[in-house]
Amino acid sequence: MKKPRKRSMLANERDNGMNIRKFRDGLFSKSTLRGISAIIIFGIIWELGARSEELFGYRWPFLGLVPAPSAVFVSWGGLIGDPSYWQSWYMSFLRVFAGFMAAVVIGIPLGLFMAVNKTFYGMAFPSFEVLRPIPPLAWVPASIIFWPTQELSIAFVTFLGAFYTIVINVLGGARSINKQFLQAAQSMGASQWDIFKRIILPATLPSIVVGAAVGMGITWEVVVAAEMISGGGSSGGGAGGGLGFFIWSSYVGGSYEQIIVGMISIGIAGYMSSELLRQTGGLLTPWLKTR
Amino acid sequence: MSQADVTGLGLTMFRISSWLKSPKPYLMVTGFMLLLATWYFTVEVWKLPRFQDMPGITEVFSEWFSKDPYYGLSIYTPEYYKHILISLRRIAYAFCLATVLGVPLGLFLGWSKTIRDFIFPLFEVFRPIPVLAWVPLAIIMFSGSETPVIFLTFLASFFATTLNTMLGVESIDESYSRAAYCLGASRWQTFKHVVVPGAMPYIFTGLQISIGVAWFSLVAGEMVSGQYGLGYLINTAYMMIEYPKIIIGMITLGVIGYSTSALVRLAGDYMMQWRVRELALGDN
Amino acid sequence: MNMIGEEMQPGLSKGAIRIEDVVKIYDPDGAAVMAVDHCSIDIPAGEICMIVGPSGCGKTTLLNAIAGFHGVTSGHIYLDNELLCSPEKPQAEPGSDRIVVFQNGALFPWKTNIDNIAFGPLMAGKLGKKEIYEKARSMMADAGLSGTENSYPGEVSSGLRRRVEIVRALMNDPKVLLFDEPYRALDSLTKSVMHEALLDIYYKNKVTIFFITHDLEEAIFLGHRLIIMTSRPCKPKKIVDVDIPHPRDYSVLTSPRFREIMNEAKGVVNEEAKKAFDAGEREG
Numbered sequence: 131m132k133k134p135r136k137r138s139m140l141a142n143e144r145d146n147g148m149n150i151r152k153f154r155d156g157l158f159s160k161s162t163l164r165g166i167s168a169i170i171i172f173g174i175i176w177e178l179g180a181r182s183e184e185l186f187g188y189r190w191p192f193l194g195l196v197p198a199p200s201a202v203f204v205s206w207g208g209l210i211g212d213p214s215y216w217q218s219w220y221m222s223f224l225r226v227f228a229g230f231m232a233a234v235v236i237g238i239p240l241g242l243f244m245a246v247n248k249t250f251y252g253m254a255f256p257s258f259e260v261l262r263p264i265p266p267l268a269w270v271p272a273s274i275i276f277w278p279t280q281e282l283s284i285a286f287v288t289f290l291g292a293f294y295t296i297v298i299n300v301l302g303g304a305r306s307i308n309k310q311f312l313q314a315a316q317s318m319g320a321s322q323w324d325i326f327k328r329i330i331l332p333a334t335l336p337s338i339v340v341g342a343a344v345g346m347g348i349t350w351e352v353v354v355a356a357e358m359i360s361g362g363g364s365s366g367g368g369a370g371g372g373l374g375f376f377i378w379s380s381y382v383g384g385s386y387e388q389i390i391v392g393m394i395s396i397g398i399a400g401y402m403s404s405e406l407l408r409q410t411g412g413l414l415t416p417w418l419k420t421r
Numbered sequence: 422m423s424q425a426d427v428t429g430l431g432l433t434m435f436r437i438s439s440w441l442k443s444p445k446p447y448l449m450v451t452g453f454m455l456l457l458a459t460w461y462f463t464v465e466v467w468k469l470p471r472f473q474d475m476p477g478i479t480e481v482f483s484e485w486f487s488k489d490p491y492y493g494l495s496i497y498t499p500e501y502y503k504h505i506l507i508s509l510r511r512i513a514y515a516f517c518l519a520t521v522l523g524v525p526l527g528l529f530l531g532w533s534k535t536i537r538d539f540i541f542p543l544f545e546v547f548r549p550i551p552v553l554a555w556v557p558l559a560i561i562m563f564s565g566s567e568t569p570v571i572f573l574t575f576l577a578s579f580f581a582t583t584l585n586t587m588l589g590v591e592s593i594d595e596s597y598s599r600a601a602y603c604l605g606a607s608r609w610q611t612f613k614h615v616v617v618p619g620a621m622p623y624i625f626t627g628l629q630i631s632i633g634v635a636w637f638s639l640v641a642g643e644m645v646s647g648q649y650g651l652g653y654l655i656n657t658a659y660m661m662i663e664y665p666k667i668i669i670g671m672i673t674l675g676v677i678g679y680s681t682s683a684l685v686r687l688a689g690d691y692m693m694q695w696r697v698r699e700l701a702l703g704d705n
Numbered sequence: 706m707n708m709i710g711e712e713m714q715p716g717l718s719k720g721a722i723r724i725e726d727v728v729k730i731y732d733p734d735g736a737a738v739m740a741v742d743h744c745s746i747d748i749p750a751g752e753i754c755m756i757v758g759p760s761g762c763g764k765t766t767l768l769n770a771i772a773g774f775h776g777v778t779s780g781h782i783y784l785d786n787e788l789l790c791s792p793e794k795p796q797a798e799p800g801s802d803r804i805v806v807f808q809n810g811a812l813f814p815w816k817t818n819i820d821n822i823a824f825g826p827l828m829a830g831k832l833g834k835k836e837i838y839e840k841a842r843s844m845m846a847d848a849g850l851s852g853t854e855n856s857y858p859g860e861v862s863s864g865l866r867r868r869v870e871i872v873r874a875l876m877n878d879p880k881v882l883l884f885d886e887p888y889r890a891l892d893s894l895t896k897s898v899m900h901e902a903l904l905d906i907y908y909k910n911k912v913t914i915f916f917i918t919h920d921l922e923e924a925i926f927l928g929h930r931l932i933i934m935t936s937r938p939c940k941p942k943k944i945v946d947v948d949i950p951h952p953r954d955y956s957v958l959t960s961p962r963f964r965e966i967m968n969e970a971k972g973v974v975n976e977e978a979k980k981a982f983d984a985g986e987r988e989g
């Protein structure tokens with residue numbers, strides 16, 4: 131009695147209610163609820179810790195020195211209408227975009243060329259590997275000396291951060307292509323250019339996407355730091371703001387709530403750019419989709 | 422016995438000699454020469470615009486190896502080693518702490534769905550925030566100038582280590598743990614004999630990344646705040662207009678950063694003999 | 706040996722499996738996939754029972770239920786009249802009385818061959834370490850594995866690996882060995898060596914063998930009985946008794962009786978395989 135009923139019920143659901151059920155299950159599943167509760171508990175502890183001095187009479191370590199989340203949201207609300215806050219977003223996005231694009235435009239062809247040309251690879255790769263361990267931010271002073279404007283020097287350091295990752299990923303992807311693909315193409319009479327365009331390029335595309343995604347993360351790290359260093363250091367006096375500078379000037383100005391607003395803003399901005407990249411990557415590599 | 426010979430000294434010698442017979446080393450030297458020549462000619466011979474402001478190669482190296490350095494920093498001055506040692510000490514603290522906390526946490530996150538359900542979303546909330554955005558908050562939360570820098574470095578390492586360890590556990594083929602259960606292992610024994618060694622390759626990949634990002638954020642931290650250290654050296658050299666010191670600091674950072682990650686790789690090879698031997702066979 | 710023609714009847718007291726009316730429905734996201742449909746199989750102790758069926762029909766599903774990796778939707782599975790699993794007892798505990806030899810092999814690559822073989826008894830902790838390793842060494846010698854004790858699985862050939870895996874299972878004195886297409890990835894020459902080695906091991910350690918395969922020749926050569934499954938959802942379609950006496954060797958393959966059985970089975974198998982193929986095409 132029991133079995134057939136269950137089967138027909140399932141068959142029904144497959145026809146109409148499936149998507150709704152899936153959505154509801156995803157929204158209210160045990161693991162989502164657990165995740166949400168963990169975040170809420172964290173928020174409560176943070177709030178308590180930040181207000182510990184007024185609530186319990188003594189200050190909790192670390193958290194007692196941090197502004198409370200409620201205060202952060204109040205401060206954020208005040209900033210929403212402030213054009214200079216949005217100007218910071220804009221500046222940071224612009225810098226990330228410029229550095230990242232430069233890294234993509236230079237890094238991908240370079241990586242591909244290294245993968246295709248053995249002589250060039252033999253000459254360039256060791257030098258590349260020697261320069262790579264120098265952290266991008268160590269280039270900041272040299273870059274400021276070299277480039278005529280501060281904007282260009284920030285762009286250069288940003289570029290470096292993403293550049294290494296992209297080249298390494300492109301190179302790795304292109305070199306790990308299954309040799310049989312190439313042989314198959316050759317046996318079908320494909321020209322060198324065809325092989326490059328129709329096999330090497332698409333086969334490398336997934337690694338390009340991965341490299342770009344990682345590079346994007348690094349780009350944000352570098353932009354934030356460069357903005358803080360150039361603003362926080364003695365010279366320049368904070369060229370044109372940006373979210374990193376927003377954080378730093380909030381710190382210098384003593385408005386600690388705004389520091390956290392800045393951190394969250396950067397988190398959101400970084401997440402948005404990575405997500406955009408992931409979506410684009412998904413469109414570029416439809417064959418990687420499963421199910 | 423014969424196994425050890427194949428993978429040991431004999432193989433190394435064979436590899437070195439065949440490497441020397443290939444064009445690789447000569448191309449490599451050509452590449453290095455080109456790089457250094459570009460530096461030399463653009464800055465010191467042709468004095469191209471913009472380039473002539475940069476410190477030249479002869480200036481940098483004569484300072485670096487001088488017994489009586491003009492700017493007071495060379496391999497003969499104790500100050501140079503003080504910067505290195507202080508940076509290394511910060512890296513050591515941060516990296517060790519991140520490993521000691523991150524590896525077990527990552528293992529448990531990968532192993533137990535309950536723990537993952539609770540902890541991982543918190544991770545996902547914090548992860549998009551660049552480590553360097555934490556600088557001011559770290560300065561506020563931790564007193565002194567030393568702890569904030571170590572905290573930043575730790576934070577970067579910790580994320581990398583934990584996430585990779587978790588991925589490592591998730592990547593283990595289910596049939597390994599099933600096999601262990603079949604052979605009568607308990608849940609804990611399976612954890613110890615299957616999960617930990619199975620995740621090991623990923624853990625060490627994570628540690629490689631971890632040491633890289635540790636240097637990355639250490640330099641940033643030292644440039645913004647902190648006393649001594651290579652990042653501090655570079656930044657103050659810039660402000661005091663002692664430009665050759667900047668390049669010395671950069672090259673030193675590169676060399677030391679590379680050595681530490683080589684050390685991590687060696688430790689990985691030492692702990693994963695099975696992998697080393699498999700790969701050695703695969704090469705032939 | 707063959708001349709004596711003594712029938713090696715399954716006459717063991719331990720290791721009988723009874724599968725009663727088992728149904729298994731997978732339910733990923735509500736799209737119910739029925740993998741096993743009212744399947745009943747009775748395997749006497751000490752029999753080599755070969756399960757043959759088209760790709761994706763549900764053979765592994767059945768094996769996993771016996772092994773205790775997942776439960777059944779309805780029906781019962783008994784081992785020696787003891788209930789292994791049923792809807793009321795959702796999942797049998799995986800244990801060392803029923804050991805699986807996996808489709809892709811599940812030797813732990815991070816343990817040497819001998820450590821792999823000693824794993825089960827070490828986990829059980831009933832014997833001393835020295836005894837265990839002595840037993841492991843002697844069993845390895847019996848199976849022609851001397852000299853590979855301290856190699857890692859990744860360093861030996863795939864045929865050897867499979868043998869190590871079987872020895873690892875036998876170290877625990879299991880009642881039942883569950884094979885999931887263990888020889889799928891082997892070339893046919895290695896395969897034939899492995900078949901004789903398996904029979905050799907079987908004659909020495911009588912266990913019940915539940916053996917999944919795609920390869921009819923393998924099935925007839927090894928088995929007392931062939932159970933040919935329908936395409937998904939699977940249940941026995943035809944049972945073929947292989948009345949060729951054990952012990953067998955490779956002369957069996959050319960015998961007329963072998964041909965007859967082959968012809969009898971082949972028609973049924975092809976018919977089901979074609980059904981499965983057509984169904985697969987429609988789904989895709």
Ligand SMILES: Nc1ncnc2c1ncn2[C@@H]1O[C@H](COP(=O)(O)OP(=O)(O)OP(=O)(O)O)[C@@H](O)[C@H]1O
Binds near residue numbers: 760766
């Ligand atoms: N965890 C699962 N969730 C949903 N469906 C599954 C699951 N495992 C297997 N299936 C489906 O159940 C069916 C039977 O799978 P099973 O692995 O038992 O087949 P098989 O006979 O062992 O196939 P093969 O010969 O390819 O090994 C397949 O259609 C498969 O897609």
Ligand SMILES: [Mg+2]
Binds near residue numbers: 765
């Ligand atoms: Mg299967």
